[in-house]
Amino acid sequence: MPAAVTRADIEAAHARLRQGPANFLRTTPLWRLPGAALGLACAEVWLKLEQLQVSGSFKARGMLHRLLAQPIPTAGVIMASGGNAGIATAAAAQALGVRCEVFVPTISSPAKQARLRALGAQVQVVGAAYSEALAACMARQQETGALLTHAYDQPEVVAGAGTLARELEEQAGGLPDSLLVSVGGGGLIGGIAAWCAGRCRVVALEPALAPTLFLAREAGAPVDVEVGGVAADSLGAKRIGEISWRVTQQHVQAALLLDDGAIRQAQQWLWRELRLAVEPAAALGLAALQSGAYVPRADERVGLVLCGANVDLAALA
Structure with a gap:
């Protein structure tokens, strides 16, 4: 089955984003540390500090690309989000001077809802889960005819997310041996896997309580999950996106589950030891390494994407 997004699509996204609002997207740092600095028995750990991206997450890449790739009607843009994609869309809409309406579920954190409003978005809080907010958004x-931006399942969104991997490779002069990537709806891993295209090992990481891709791989097709x-609030998609499902079938070598305790411990460790304030979704890579869910070779260079920083700082105290 052919991939829905390719390296060529990501190159095109990179070129389009360069023509977008000046100084909107950031080239986020790549921090290369010896594994021993994190208490790990591997050669290196590469931390792609995407939590420093505008709007606080990698989502800014895909959301801006979607808005640049499509005509925007007078009604502006509309979307449903657990928080991060909505924040990124609101930031992009603000930069482009267009209206933005975002539907979020009740599990979306107050900090994310406040950020949305600060960016000028009209916020609608609907339903207990992302799927309910999405239905209301649709x-x-x-009614309005606004441009619908999906949090993870549109080609422009996945290709925009893939520019993160392109940027990482350019910064390092190559790819790591493995990339551990958090998965919700799959936009990030779809873009990263499409760019890497078998040139490094891509491993999907999900919370055990949100096993969207893991259960799809078991079933052989996307399925609805609790x-x-x-x-x-970040990784709470009910079903893996169709685009990312097609890409991950080709280019993702493994899918692993992590319990909430390991995720929280890694999140706290990143703050305590490295002073990196990230949300739980961004800590899955380190959680996989610290818990032993992923055991790298002694000579392995492992890449982690710290994908978001929209966290209530009180949770890190």
């Missing part, structure tokens, strides 16, 4: 879009846990 109904509203039919989601919950500490990372549900």
Whole structure:
């Protein structure tokens, strides 16, 4: 089955993003540390500090790309989000001077909702889960005719996310041996896997309470799952996106589950030891290494994407 997004699509996304609002997207740092600095028995750990991206997450890449790739009607843009994609869309809409309406579920954190409003978005809090917010968003879009931006399942969104891997490779002069990537709806891993295209080992990481891709791989097709846990506001998609499902079938070598305790411990460790304030979804890579869910070779260079920083700082105290 052919991939829905390719390296060529990501190159095109990179070129389009360069023509977007000046100084909007950031080239986020790549921090290369000896494994021993993190208490790990591997050669190096590469931390792609995407939590420093504008709007606080990698989502800014895909959301801006979607808005640049499509005509935007007078009604502006509309989307449903657990928080991060909505924040990124609101930031992109603000930079482009267009209206933005975002539907979020009740599990979306107050900090994320406040950030959305600060960026000028009209916020609608609907339903207990992302899927319910999405249904309400779709109904509203039919009324207004606004441009629908999906949090993870549109080609422009996945290709935009893939520019992160392109940037990492350019910064390092190559790819690591492995990349451990958090998965919710799959936009990030779809873009990263499409860019890497078998040139390094890509491993999907999910909370045990939100096993969207893991259960799809077991079933052989996307399935609806129950989601919950500490990372549900970021990784709480009920079903893996069709685009990312097609890409990950080709280019993702493994999918692993992590319990909430390991995720919280890694999040706290990143703050305590490295002073990196990230949300739970961004800590899955380190959690996989610290818990032993992923055991690297002694000579392995392992890449982790710290994908978001929209966290209530009180949770890190």
